[in-house]
Amino acid sequence: MTARRGVIVSFLSICATLVAFVAAAPVQAARPGSDTAPVPIPGGIDVPPLIHVFAPGPTDAGLMGTDVEPSTITNFNGLAAYAVVAGSATDAHGNAYDVLLDMRVFDGVYVAADGSYHRGAFGFI
Amino acid sequence: MHDFEPGIAPSGLFWTIPIPENAITRHGQSITYTLTNAPTPDFFVFLGQHPVPGTVSFSVTWTAASGVRHLTPGSSDPTDPTNFAAEFRDAAPTATFSGSNADGFSFTGSAGPEGNLFSEFGHEQNGVFLNR
Numbered sequence: 009m010t011a012r013r014g015v016i017v018s019f020l021s022i023c024a025t026l027v028a029f030v031a032a033a034p035v036q037a038a039r040p041g042s043d044t045a046p047v048p049i050p051g052g053i054d055v056p057p058l059i060h061v062f063a064p065g066p067t068d069a070g071l072m073g074t075d076v077e078p079s080t081i082t083n084f085n086g087l088a089a090y091a092v093v094a095g096s097a098t099d100a101h102g103n104a105y106d107v108l109l110d111m112r113v114f115d116g117v118y119v120a121a122d123g124s125y126h127r128g129a130f131g132f133i
Numbered sequence: 134m135h136d137f138e139p140g141i142a143p144s145g146l147f148w149t150i151p152i153p154e155n156a157i158t159r160h161g162q163s164i165t166y167t168l169t170n171a172p173t174p175d176f177f178v179f180l181g182q183h184p185v186p187g188t189v190s191f192s193v194t195w196t197a198a199s200g201v202r203h204l205t206p207g208s209s210d211p212t213d214p215t216n217f218a219a220e221f222r223d224a225a226p227t228a229t230f231s232g233s234n235a236d237g238f239s240f241t242g243s244a245g246p247e248g249n250l251f252s253e254f255g256h257e258q259n260g261v262f263l264n265r
Contacts (some may be wrong), residue, residue, distance in 0.1 A: 010204075011160070016216070023232055028150050043153075045142065045144060046143040046146060047144065047146070047148065047260075048142075048144060048146045048147060048149075049259070049260075050211045050212045051212035051213060051214060052147070052212075053203070053260060056178065057180075059141070059145065060145050060147045061147045062214045063263075064251060064253070065251030066212070066251060066252055067180065069250050070146065071250070071251060071253070072214055073214070073215075074251065074253075075204055075207060075214065075215055076214040077215070077216065077217045077259065078253070078257075079216050079217070079257060079259060080146060080147050080148070080149045081146070081149065081263065082211075082259055082260040083260030083261045084257070084258070084259055084260060084262065085232075085256065085257075085258045085259075085262035086256065086257070087223075087254070087255065087256050087257075088219070088254065088255065088256075088257050089138070089164060089166075089195050089221070089224070089252075089253070089254035089264070090251075090252065090253055090254070091195060091224065091226040091228075091249070091252035091253075092195070092250040092251050093228065093242050093244045093245075093246075093248045093249045093252065094244060094248035094250065095219075095228065095242055095244025095245065095251060096242055096243065096244075097230075097240045097241060097242025097243075097247050098240065098241060099238065099239065099240045100237075100238075100239045100240070105240070105242070107244065108227065109149065109193075109240050109244050109249075110230055111193050111226065112149075113157070113166055114142045114149075115154075115157070115166060117262075121144060127225070128154060129151065129152050129153070129154050129156075129157065130149050130150060130151055131149070131150055131151075131152040131156075131161065131166070131168070132147075132148050132149050133137070133138055133139050133150065133171065133173055
């Protein structure tokens with residue numbers, strides 16, 4: 009969530025989760041000491057550095073197109089929600105801000121860094 | 134300037150953290166995600182290097198606003214932004230949120246469908262799941 013006084017630019021990337029319909033992949037127990045974290049998508053935006061995220065949405069709004077990957081997790085099969093929405097905010101001193109929210113959530117089966125399969129929910133804040 | 138986000142994992146996973154399953158509720162054609170006092174540092178600027186502790190709370194609802202769009206991979210290159218498959222519905226989003234940092238800055242706000250630039254939700258596959 010990014011906020012700038014006067015003109016707030018806020019990336020409150022909130023993610024909501026849906027019930028996954030991904031029963032096809034077996035879910036394995038992790039071995040002790042193994043890395044069961046999800047793996048980032050290989051592509052992304054080269055700021056630089058390369059950040060492993062895309063910005064779906066209309067190109068005339070400065071986004072990358074409506075057929076663009078919203079997930080930040082690769083080897084993922086599940087439900088995803090994504091929203092870019094403008095709003096407003098007020099700080100404790102009564103100052104008003106414009107806000108832009110980027111909200112995402114992912115819930116499903118993924119292949120972890122160690123190659124094991126897992127089910128999980130993840131939010132993009 | 135403030136930038137509340139969980140940071141980038143050593144793996145490169147970008148601003149993405151595990152969330153509790155019970156934070157999510159479904160109601161017909163909509164879903165709501167609510168989180169309270171989630172530890173979220175304030176990095177002050179995009180990709181900042183000197184965060185201070187912070188928290189954010191929010192509730193976001195996506196409500197379906199269209200039929201299903203079927204997306205097929207637009208490229209076989211795994212780094213391409215269209216290298217995924219999905220069945221998404223456009224959505225009308227609403228959100229309320231608040232946050233604060235250890236320096237005493239705090240804020241509250243909201244957003245609604247009138248400010249929607251692009252929202253969608255549905256089922257998707259990428260990576261090894263594309264060819265199954």
